[in-house]
Amino acid sequence: MHHYIPCKKYLENDGDAAAWAEFLYGAGKGSCDFLMVTLGTGIGAGIIMNGKISRGCFERYASASALVRQAKAMMKNDRNKDSLLWQICCGNCGRKTGFSGGERGG
DSSP states (O other), X not given: OTXXXXXXXXXXXXXXXXXXXXXXXXXXXXXXXXXXXXXXXXXXXXXXXXXXXXXXXXXXXXXHHHHHHHHHHHHHHOOOTTSHXXXXXXXXXXXXXXXXXXXXXX
């Protein structure tokens, strides 16, 4: 690849890259600490603390996949089939379940 692009190359996730660019040149310029949240298919974030990128994985806890994983764990531990979660899921939780719960006031 160096033959085609004769300079240093870095591989970075989009949330961290966006946060770093905003920190250097955009909305975060002049700050010591900065948070950038990206929303798309999932949720991403880049956190700058004391002028350095802080590594983490916000999507692990806040994405649709994470919410489904958490709901399934709750259902496994709580067999109360009268709960709103059980009523919406019918025992099978999926990505649209959260939106159904929101529409029903859950």
